[in-house]
Amino acid sequence: MADLVRFGVSINEDLLNKFDSLIVNKGYNNRSEAIRDLIRNQLVEVEWENEKEEVAGTVTLIYDHHVRGLSDLLVELQHDFYELILSTMHMHLDHYNCLEVLSVKGIAKDVRQLAERLISVKGVKHGRLTITSTGKNLD
Ligand code: NI
Numbered sequence: 165m166a167d168l169v170r171f172g173v174s175i176n177e178d179l180l181n182k183f184d185s186l187i188v189n190k191g192y193n194n195r196s197e198a199i200r201d202l203i204r205n206q207l208v209e210v211e212w213e214n215e216k217e218e219v220a221g222t223v224t225l226i227y228d229h230h231v232r233g234l235s236d237l238l239v240e241l242q243h244d245f246y247e248l249i250l251s252t253m254h255m256h257l258d259h260y261n262c263l264e265v266l267s268v269k270g271i272a273k274d275v276r277q278l279a280e281r282l283i284s285v286k287g288v289k290h291g292r293l294t295i296t297s298t299g300k301n302l303d
Contacts, residue, residue, distance in 0.1 A: 166303055208297045215273035222294045223266040223279045230260055231287035238285060242266070245278045261289075269298065 175183075187198040211217045229235050242249055248270040255263045266282075268275050276293065283291030 204297075204302050207302060208295065211297055211301065212272045212276075212295050215271065217272050218270065218298055218300075219272045219275055219295065220267070220269040220298045221275060221279075221296050223268055223282055224292050224294065225262075225264045225266075225282060225288055226257075226290045227262055227264070227285075227288045228260045229262050234285070234287040235262075238264070238282065238288075241278075241281055241285070245274075245281075248275055248278050 183198075184195070187195065190198070192198040192201075208219075211219050225238070227234055227238070242252065248268050250267040250269055252267075253265045257263050268278065270278075279291070279293035282288065283293070
């Protein structure tokens with residue numbers, strides 16, 4: 165881990181007050197960790213914009229397994245992209261609805277394509293790609 169550096173920031177008082185109440189509500193104990201997290205979020209966004217960067221994330225899907233052929237199609241797609249999928253977790257939410265979470269890792273462009281293919285399948289009620297980092301480039 166690199167050395168810690170302190171730096172000063174000039175900021176409008178109203179804006180700082182808003183920031184302080186925001187981070188208290190989010191559970192931060194001090195500004196430093198909140199600011200570090202803001203910076204990390206921006207760095208992760210940039211990793212995902214760089215299509216050649218290796219990234220990690222999760223794909224969350226909600227679907228009704230009674231829809232004819234849907235479960236088979238989702239499994240088939242996941243086999244097509246098996247190299248990107250680290251694990252899957254399937255939960256039966258009720259009699260009809262399933263919640264599936266896939267943990268994914270790979271080149272940003274490929275991971276995004278996998279997520280879009282799964283989320284756009286007819287019968288998937290809701291889907292979301294959560295983008296995060298492999299952690300290699302973050303301190
Ligand atoms: Ni299920």
